[in-house]
Amino acid sequence: MTHSHQHLLDGQTPVEAPKDGYGPGYIVYSLATDFHALCCLIGPEAARQEMAEVINSEFERYQP
Structure with missing residues (x-):
């Protein structure tokens, strides 16, 4: 993950990277x-x- 995208994971529990090598980047x-x-x-x-609609909708679903 590039430095510019690190804020996406700050404060979050990282998810284990998939075995096929695909990750957040x-x-x-x-x-x-x-x-x-x-x-x-x-x-x-x-x-x-x-x-924006998709992201906002998914964000709301993600909230505890």
């Missing part, structure tokens, strides 16, 4: 790639709104 890369593809399909502002 790969997930961030995948999100960025998917965001780029969504921008190409529906435009950057609409893609930003869609991603």
